[in-house]
Amino acid sequence: MAAVxxxxxxDIARHAGVSVATVSRVTSDDPRxxxxxxxxxxxxxxxxxxxxxxxxxxxxxRRHQALGVVLPGLGGPYxxxxxxxxxxxxxAHDTAVTVLGAHLRPDVAGAVERLARRTDALVxxxxxxxxxxxxxxxxxxxxxxxxxxxxHPTTVxxxxxxxxxxxTAHLVDVHGHRRLRFVGLxxxxxxxxxxxxxxxxxxxxxxxxxxxxxxxxxxxxxxxAAAARDLRASGDVPDALVCANDEIAFGLLATLPGLxxxxxxxxxxxxxxxxxxxxxxxxxxxxxxxxTAELGATAARLAxxxxxxxxxxxxxxxxxxxxxxxxSCGCSPAPGARR
Amino acid sequence: MAAVxxxxxxDIARHAGVSVATVSRVTSDDPRxxxxxxxxxxxxxxxxxxxxxxxxxxxxxRRHQALGVVLPGLGGPYxxxxxxxxxxxxxAHDTAVTVLGAHLRPDVAGAVERLARRTDALVxxxxxxxxxxxxxxxxxxxxxxxxxxxxHPTTVxxxxxxxxxxxTAHLVDVHGHRRLRFVGLxxxxxxxxxxxxxxxxxxxxxxxxxxxxxxxxxxxxxxxAAAARDLRASGDVPDALVCANDEIAFGLLATLPGLxxxxxxxxxxxxxxxxxxxxxxxxxxxxxxxxTAELGATAARLAxxxxxxxxxxxxxxxxxxxxxxxxSCGCSPAPGARR
DNA sequence: TCGGTGGATGTAACCGGTTACATACCCTAC
DNA sequence: GTAGGGTATGTAACCGGTTACATCCACCGA
Numbered sequence: 001m002a003a004v005x006x007x008x009x010x011d012i013a014r015h016a017g018v019s020v021a022t023v024s025r026v027t028s029d030d031p032r033x034x035x036x037x038x039x040x041x042x043x044x045x046x047x048x049x050x051x052x053x054x055x056x057x058x059x060x061x062r063r064h065q066a067l068g069v070v071l072p073g074l075g076g077p078y079x080x081x082x083x084x085x086x087x088x089x090x091x092a093h094d095t096a097v098t099v100l101g102a103h104l105r106p107d108v109a110g111a112v113e114r115l116a117r118r119t120d121a122l123v124x125x126x127x128x129x130x131x132x133x134x135x136x137x138x139x140x141x142x143x144x145x146x147x148x149x150x151x152h153p154t155t156v157x158x159x160x161x162x163x164x165x166x167x168t169a170h171l172v173d174v175h176g177h178r179r180l181r182f183v184g185l186x187x188x189x190x191x192x193x194x195x196x197x198x199x200x201x202x203x204x205x206x207x208x209x210x211x212x213x214x215x216x217x218x219x220x221x222x223x224x225a226a227a228a229r230d231l232r233a234s235g236d237v238p239d240a241l242v243c244a245n246d247e248i249a250f251g252l253l254a255t256l257p258g259l260x261x262x263x264x265x266x267x268x269x270x271x272x273x274x275x276x277x278x279x280x281x282x283x284x285x286x287x288x289x290x291x292t293a294e295l296g297a298t299a300a301r302l303a304x305x306x307x308x309x310x311x312x313x314x315x316x317x318x319x320x321x322x323x324x325x326x327x328s329c330g331c332s333p334a335p336g337a338r339r
Numbered sequence: 340m341a342a343v344x345x346x347x348x349x350d351i352a353r354h355a356g357v358s359v360a361t362v363s364r365v366t367s368d369d370p371r372x373x374x375x376x377x378x379x380x381x382x383x384x385x386x387x388x389x390x391x392x393x394x395x396x397x398x399x400x401r402r403h404q405a406l407g408v409v410l411p412g413l414g415g416p417y418x419x420x421x422x423x424x425x426x427x428x429x430x431a432h433d434t435a436v437t438v439l440g441a442h443l444r445p446d447v448a449g450a451v452e453r454l455a456r457r458t459d460a461l462v463x464x465x466x467x468x469x470x471x472x473x474x475x476x477x478x479x480x481x482x483x484x485x486x487x488x489x490x491h492p493t494t495v496x497x498x499x500x501x502x503x504x505x506x507t508a509h510l511v512d513v514h515g516h517r518r519l520r521f522v523g524l525x526x527x528x529x530x531x532x533x534x535x536x537x538x539x540x541x542x543x544x545x546x547x548x549x550x551x552x553x554x555x556x557x558x559x560x561x562x563x564a565a566a567a568r569d570l571r572a573s574g575d576v577p578d579a580l581v582c583a584n585d586e587i588a589f590g591l592l593a594t595l596p597g598l599x600x601x602x603x604x605x606x607x608x609x610x611x612x613x614x615x616x617x618x619x620x621x622x623x624x625x626x627x628x629x630x631t632a633e634l635g636a637t638a639a640r641l642a643x644x645x646x647x648x649x650x651x652x653x654x655x656x657x658x659x660x661x662x663x664x665x666x667s668c669g670c671s672p673a674p675g676a677r678r
Numbered sequence: 679t680c681g682g683t684g685g686a687t688g689t690a691a692c693c694g695g696t697t698a699c700a701t702a703c704c705c706t707a708c
Numbered sequence: 709g710t711a712g713g714g715t716a717t718g719t720a721a722c723c724g725g726t727t728a729c730a731t732c733c734a735c736c737g738a
Contacts, residue, residue, distance in 0.1 A: 006479070008694055019718045024696055034716060054457045055403070056694030059394040059723050066457075075419030077559070080440070083413050087443045091450075096457060098437045101419070104426045111430075118393045118405075118435060140345070220416070221560075221589065225619035250560065250593050251616065257596035258621025277590065280564035282597025347724055358688045363726055373686060395724030398693050 007048040008056075016044040027052055066096040067303060068119035068141075070112060072128050072189070074101040076220060076247055077275045078292060082146075085296025086123060093304050095120075102128040109133045116141045121303035123296075126152070127189040142306030144299045147191040154306070156299040156317045160191055160272070163288040163321040164198030165205075167270050168242055170286075170323065172206050175330045177239035177268060183227050183252070184244030185214040192219065192244040195272060199242050211238050219244055224251020232259045237267050240329070246271035246278050246287055249328070253281055264330040274324050284326035284333075291319050346387040347395075355383040366391055405435040406642060407458035407480075409451060411467050411528070413440040415559060415586055416614045417631060421485075424635025425462060432643050434459075441467040448472045455480045460642035462635075465491070466528040481645030483638045486530045493645070495638045495656045499530055499611070502627040502660040503537030506609050507581055509625075509662065511545050514669045516578035516607060522566050522591070523583030524553040531558065531583040534611060538581050550577050558583055563590020571598045576606050579668070585610035585617050585626055588667070592620055603669040613663050625668035628661045 013020045018041060025033050026041040033041075044050070058064050067090050071079050083099065090097045098119060105111045112129050113136070116122060121142040124134060126149065134143060138153070148155030171177045182199050185192050196214060203210060216227040224243065228251065231237050243249040249271035256263055263269055263283055271278060274289035298317055325331050352359045357380060364372050365380040372380075383389070397403050406429050410418050422438065429436045437458060444450045451468050452475070455461060460481040463473060465488065473482060477492070487494030510516045521538050524531050535553060542549060555566040563582065567590065570576050582588040588610035595602055602608055602622055610617060613628035637656055664670050 006694095009696090010694080020695080021697075021719080022717060025717090028696080032716070037716080051456060053398075053694050055394055055398045056723090057696080059392075059398055059694075059725085060696040062723070064394070073419055074413055074422050074438070075416045077414045077561075080412055080414030080443075083440060084443045087440065091444065091446075096437065096453065097439075098435065099413070100436075101422060101426065104419075104423045105430065107430075113390075114435065117390060220615075222416075222615040222619055225616055225621075228621070229619065250589065251620075253593040253597070254589050254616070255619065255621045258592070258602065263597065275561075276559075277561040277564055277593070280561055280568065280594065281590075282564075282567070282594040345724095348726090349724080359725080360689080360727075361687060364687090367726080371686065376686080392724050395693090396726080398695085398724075399726040401693070 006053070007050045008053070012041065012044050012048060012050050015048070016041045064118055064120050065094065066098055066119045067300060067307075068115045068122045069097060069099045070102055070115070070122065070124040070128050071099060072101070072125060073103045073220075074099065077277070078245065078247070078273055081275065081292040082296040085293035085298075086300040088293075089297045089300035089304065095304065113137060121307035123299045123303050126155075126191065127186075142303050144303040144306070146295060146299055149190055150316070153314045154302055155315075156295055156302065156319070157191075158290045158295070158319050158321045160194040160288075160321075161198035161201070163290075163323065164195040164242065164272065165202040166198075167272075167286070167288055167323050168199045168202035169206075170325065171240045171242070171268060171270065171329055172202065172208065175240070175268060178208060179211040179238040180208070180240045180242060181210060181212050181238045182214040182242050182244070183216050184219050184223060184248045186217050186219060189219070195242075195244050212236075215241075216248065219247060221247045221251035221254070224248035224253075225255040226251075228252050228255035228259060228261075232261075237261060240268035240270070243269065243271045246273045246275050246285060249285055249287070250277060250281060253285075253328075264328055268330045269328045271328075278324070279326070281328075283328045286326045286329035286331065287324050289322045289324050294319055345392070346389045347392070351380065351383050351387060351389050354387065355380045403457055403459050404433065405437055405458045406639060406646075407454045407461045408436060408438045409441055409454070409461065409463040409467050410438060411440070411464060412442045412559075413438065416616070417584065417586070417612055420614065420631040421635040424632035424637075425639040427632075428636045428639035428643065434643065452476060460646035462638045462642050465494075465530065466525075481642050483642040483645070485634060485638055486533075488529055489655070492653045493641055494654075495634055495641065495658070496530075497629045497634070497658050497660045499533040499660075500537035500540070502629075502662065503534040503581065503611065504541040505537075506611075506625070506627055506662050507538045507541035508545075509664065510579045510581070510607060510609065510668055511541065511547065514579070514607060517547060518550040518577040519547070519579045519581060520549055520551050520577045521553040521581050521583070522555050523558050523562060523587045525556050525558060528558070534581075534583050551575070554580075555587065558586060560586045560590035560593070563587035563592075564594040565590070567591050567594035567598060567600075571600075576600060579607035579609070582608065582610045585612040585614050585624060588624055588626070589616060589620060592624075592667075603667050607669045608667045610667075617663070618665070620667075622667045623665035623672075625665045625670065626663055628663050630658050633658055 009020045009023045012023045102108045116137040123144050126147045145152040145155045147157045182196050216223040249269050271285050271287035274287045278285040278287050348359045348362045351362045441447045455476040462483050465486045484491040484494045486496045521535050555562040610624050610626035613626045617624040617626050
């Protein structure tokens, strides 16, 4: 492990009989090198297995060539998909991605500050870290907030409120459900809060109120399972459950039938995200599709652009969503659809 | 964003009327500074909001103060838990963690090589990257392989083969199941392959053979759901399904009941990992507990130790597992247990 | 009085790259 | 023959830290 000292520019320069400047020009594809010289230098580079030190390079260029991503946790298909979008853009910019799972860290603020010191730009999921910390960090690196609110300079998001209002309206208007409850509302997370607002708006527009406070304070499958058991224990299962995301809905789907409740007959369920499992679980999940990978890609693109000094004006990017009606709401399968 | 130039050691030195050496001594807690001087320097540091550049520091110390982690993907509670273990150790060593989702990257080999250049040590999940690449990278950074095989220098793992053999034995010996199938066997991943071997060993020891080839080639919930639908389509549902991990089992649990199959009455299911959902889904999941966070923590500890030059001898660390019998295998709930 | 000792601080080299500017050379045009 | 211009390459400073070694000073004992 790291037994031999890695070769440096000076080693290559000496071996190839040129100056360090020429070596540097070769490694950074500067055209001002005679073809013959370039070949000789390249040969030395290959012979020694030389690769420029990222530290030296970063110091000289005053650039880390790295993008930081702050997410609440690292579990769940939603974040995996988001990261896929981020990675694809980062790879195209030859930039490393450093992810920070905020919930895994005892001292989030400190961790974010340290992260800012070793990256050029940050993509931060709203609600993972104090706005004060974000502001403090914003004059060191470019910051893009995912699902941010108007007070953040640059944000990328979807309109969760309208989307959740629409899917809730479907449950009431098409299926006639009157007793609905929301599942998944962690304190401090703006995105579930938005969806919950949309849920309540749909109800109040129809003269209804939610038939109980939101269930569960987490966003993972395990929280859906816990909610299902709480519901069963209370003996009061509503007509329909509107979930803050698909993960929670799966937790319900993996628990309610075993507890004796048929979905959607005894209780209808809708999710949010439209991840891969939504189209395969049984019943297939009615949900709101959002372009998750694009959210990540857009955020990464904006962050990297800002880091290269392209002073993008303060912007709020809203990507489109689409309600996907399947069977967990009570609809029959579309003719020809795979059950 | 990055509008003002950050202060450097020389700025602080000038302002405090001392030399750079003294400033450096203060920031690195060197005791050879008079208390009074230290206070003066600290005041300047605070006044300017100075924090040492990680690049300059890294260059001088020849240390990145970063740990790389290579995992297949970033989804799923298993990896989240693993990372929690890694992060806790890294935080204690004041070290940043950079995760690489191998499946998110088109060019894994290149990505790993670049990662190696900006970290001091690598924790790599076996099967995510070619052993040749690993070997090439191993003389630049310390490498610890998770779930690795004997050919890797340092590995941390559990004995998945014995564990899976035991839980399969339970299905046959206690519940009398004869027709069993395995679910989840991605090509190239050694861990599921080990578990599959244990499964087959249990069967052959009892004069049985698996009643069909392994179902599904993925390890996520969606693969379990797909397997459930394939099984339904084939019309041939076995007595029991042994899953490579809990995630797959949940995919089954969120799909089979909706397809008309009761678990465990029509088909028994067992998982592997014992993640949080296992104890809450219905029926609760019979599975193999493994100390996931500890696996990550141990790997991180070994990697960091090796990076600091502590030439740990080649080692193979095997952490213990434990079969957890609940109800998805067909057992009745233990008296007093929460259903 | 003076050499010796130890503690606090400063000087300058070094880590491994990039790059502004200088230089050397060749070719062309007057 | 030489001024002028373009091209290929080299020199040395710089990026922002750390640290070996030198220096300075106060205090000690002989």
